[in-house]
Amino acid sequence: MRYWLFKSEPDTWGWDDQVAKGDAGEEWDGVRNYQARNFMREMTLGDRGFFYHSQKDKAIVGVVEVITEAHPDSKTDDPRWECVDIKAVKPVKTPVTLAQIKDTPALSDMALVRSSRLSVQPVTEQEWTIVCQMAGIEP
DNA sequence: GCCAACGTTGGC
C-alpha cells in the first residue's frame, strides 16, 4: 500500500464535502496537471491519503482511501485527464499545519514543502507515520 | 493583494 496527499481549496471542495459523500466517495476530478495525473495512475485500491486544505487553512484535516483506480475524468471529454475516486476515512484529531510540517526536520523533503503547487503528491511511509503522530491518529 | 514558482502555449 502506498500513501498520498490530496490538496483542495476548502471553498471549492472541502473535507466536509468529502465526508458528506460517505462510503460512496467522489471523483477527484479537475486535475489538469500531468504529474498529478500520473500519480493517480499509480494508485491502487486501498491506498491511503491525507486530505489537505490549501489557502486559508493550510493544514492536513483528514484521511481518505482510494476506492477506484484511475478512470477518465467525467468532467471533461479530453481523454488525457483521468482521476481516481476517494472516500473519507476519518478526520484528524488535531490538524497538522503547513507551518508545523516546515518546522519538522524529518518532513523537510515532503512534496508539500518542496513542490507546493502540486495538487496530488506521494507521501513516504515514514512521513505518513510522523504526520499521523502529529495529528493524534493511528497510522 | 502581491509575488514567486511553475506549467503551458505559441511564434519563430
Add this chain to the structure above:
DNA sequence: GCCAACGTTGGC
C-alpha cells in the same frame, strides 16, 4: 526545439 509571454496556484 527553443524561449518569451502568459495564466494559474498558493504561500505570505
